[in-house]
Amino acid sequence: QVQLVESGGGLVQAGGSLRLSCAATGRTFSDYSMGWFRQAPGKEREFVAAISWSYSRTYYNDSVKDRFTISRNNAEKTVYLQMNSLKPEDTAVYYCGADRTKVRLGLARSDYDYWGQGTQVTVSS
Numbered sequence: 001q002v003q004l005v006e007s008g009g010g011l012v013q014a015g016g017s018l019r020l021s022c023a024a025t026g027r028t029f030s031d032y033s034m035g036w037f038r039q040a041p042g043k044e045r046e047f048v049a050a051i052s053w054s055y056s057r058t059y060y061n062d063s064v065k066d067r068f069t070i071s072r073n074n075a076e077k078t079v080y081l082q083m084n085s086l087k088p089e090d091t092a093v094y095y096c097g098a099d100r101t102k103v104r105l106g107l108a109r110s111d112y113d114y115w116g117q118g119t120q121v122t123v124s125s
Helices: none
Strands: 002-007 010-013 018-026 033-039 046-051 058-060 068-073 078-083 092-099 119-124
Touching: 002 092, 018 033, 018 092, 018 119, 033 068, 033 078, 046 068, 046 078, 058 068, 078 092
Parallel strands: 010 119
Antiparallel strands: 002 018, 018 078, 033 046, 033 092, 046 058, 068 078, 092 119
């Protein structure tokens, strides 16, 4: 089992940047692929980005491609989401997830076995 804690959310103006972190405790972090999802009020949780256990593969939702970058540090058991050129439509609670099927880049919420509690990102216009 792994426990996940997100941090780094906040209020930022449109065009600004934030860096989210997700720290893991528990079992070997490198056994998991990791992903970021977000959920806006009244909407379903949607995929944002994913990274494989070995850093070699990443995948992004088209809406954030070229603006967001997912990365991880297995030694520090942390996954990051660098968010640049933020837009009001990026406003949501952001969650990180851990997928035990580490060869997969999960795009669905059901692909992930563990979740953090979320961190709020608010982008003002």
